[in-house]
Amino acid sequence: MMMSLSVVVPVHAKPNRTRITLCSLAAQDLSFPVEIIIVADNPTQDVLDLVNSHEGHAKIVVTKGLGRAGARNKGAQEATGNILVFLDDDILTDPNFLSWHYKSQQAQRGLIHGSLRELIGLSKVDDPRDGGPGCPKICLEDLQLGKWEGYLKARTVANALERAVEKYWDNSLDVDAPWLSGAGANISVPKDIWHAVAGFDQAYGLRWGMEDLDFAYRLHTAGYQIMFCPQARGYHMSHYSPSRWEDHDANLEMFQQRAKSPEAAALSHLLAADGSPEKYEDAVRQIRNAAENSL
Numbered sequence: 001m002m003m004s005l006s007v008v009v010p011v012h013a014k015p016n017r018t019r020i021t022l023c024s025l026a027a028q029d030l031s032f033p034v035e036i037i038i039v040a041d042n043p044t045q046d047v048l049d050l051v052n053s054h055e056g057h058a059k060i061v062v063t064k065g066l067g068r069a070g071a072r073n074k075g076a077q078e079a080t081g082n083i084l085v086f087l088d089d090d091i092l093t094d095p096n097f098l099s100w101h102y103k104s105q106q107a108q109r110g111l112i113h114g115s116l117r118e119l120i121g122l123s124k125v126d127d128p129r130d131g132g133p134g135c136p137k138i139c140l141e142d143l144q145l146g147k148w149e150g151y152l153k154a155r156t157v158a159n160a161l162e163r164a165v166e167k168y169w170d171n172s173l174d175v176d177a178p179w180l181s182g183a184g185a186n187i188s189v190p191k192d193i194w195h196a197v198a199g200f201d202q203a204y205g206l207r208w209g210m211e212d213l214d215f216a217y218r219l220h221t222a223g224y225q226i227m228f229c230p231q232a233r234g235y236h237m238s239h240y241s242p243s244r245w246e247d248h249d250a251n252l253e254m255f256q257q258r259a260k261s262p263e264a265a266a267l268s269h270l271l272a273a274d275g276s277p278e279k280y281e282d283a284v285r286q287i288r289n290a291a292e293n294s295l
Contacts, residue, residue, distance in 0.1 A: 003105060004033035005098060006191075007085045008075030010068060011038055015046040016127040017090035017237045022054060023143045025087075029095045032102055035059060037078055041071040069200035069211040072184065076194055084194055088185040091234040092119070092128075092138070095146045100232035101188040110225030111216055112188045113165065113181035114232030117156035123238040156235065160270055164277040169228040173277055175284050177263040178226040182216025186234040193224055208241070209248035209271075210255045217259050262287040 007025060011018050025036055036058035040051045042065035051060055061078055063071060076084050083105050085098065097114070104112045121135035122128050131137035134155030142150070158166065165181050167173035184200075197218045204211040220226055252271060256264050266283035269275055 004081040006079030006081030010071035011089040037075045039071040039075040067206040073199040085188040104229040114186040115230040160275045179216035184212030207247040210251035
C-alpha cells in the first residue's frame with residue numbers, strides 16, 4: 001500500500017508565524033499524497049481568519065482549548081493518511097521537508113525526528129516577514145515559488161535539546177535516551193503506532209512542554225523504533241514566551257514521576273534556560289554512580 005502523509009499543525013495565537021508555516025508547506029515538492037490538517041485550538045480571531053482563508057487547501061478543525069497534546073490527537077484522529085507528521089505553527093520548512101520524512105518512513109517505520117534550528121534573530125520580531133538580526137526578510141512569494149537559497153544564509157542555532165539529540169545519534173552522548181528525539185515541533189510516526197500507545201497524553205493539559213517527550217518515551221518502552229533524520233530540517237521562528245520555563249517545570253515533574261531513570265531524573269540540567277548536553281551527561285553520570293554506590 002502506498003504511503004500517504006497527514007500533516008497535523010496545531011495553531012493558537014501566532015498569526016504572523018503561522019502564515020509562513022502554512023505557506024512553506026504549500027510549496028513542498030511532492031510525489032506522494034499529502035493532506036494538511038490545521039487544528040485551531042481556542043484560536044485568536046486573527047488566527048481563525050487566517051486558517052479559514054486556507055479552506056479548500058487544508059482540512060480545518062476548530063477546538064475549544066484542548067492544549068498541545070489534545071490538539072495533536074484531534075488532528076491525528078481526523079487524518080486519512082497512514083503517516084502522521086506533527087509540525088508546530090511557527091516552523092519554516094524547505095521544499096524537500098516532507099519528502100525526507102516520507103523517505104525515512106519508507107526505510108524504517110517508527111518515530112522520525114527531523115532536525116530543528118532556531119532563527120534566533122526573530123526572537124524579538126512580531127512579523128518574520130520583516131526579518132531580524134542575522135535573518136533576511138521572509139518573502140511569501142519566494143516561498144511559494146520554492147526559492148529557498150537566501151534563507152540558508154540566516155543565522156541559526158541549535159537549542160540544548162537539539163544539540164543533545166545530535167550528540168546522541170553521533171554516539172558522543174553517554175546516555176540511554178533515544179526518546180530525547182521526540183520534540184513535537186518536527187516528528188513523523190505511522191498512525192497505527194500513534195494509536196498503539198494512545199497518542200499524546202492530554203493529562204499535561206494547557207501547559208507547555210513534555211507531552212512530546214512523554215509520547216516518545218512511551219513509544220520507546222513499547223519497543224518501537226526512534227530515528228533521526230537531519231535532512232528533514234525545520235526552522236523555528238523564535239519568539240519570546242514569558243511563562244515558558246514555569247509551565248515546563250510542572251510538566252517535567254510529572255514526566256519524571258513516570259519515567260524512573262537517570263536520564264529522566266537529570267532532565268532539568270538539559271531543559272532549562274542554562275541547560276546543556278554537557279551538564280545533562282554529567283548529571284546522568286552522577287545519578288548512576290550514586291545508585292551504584294548505594295547497593
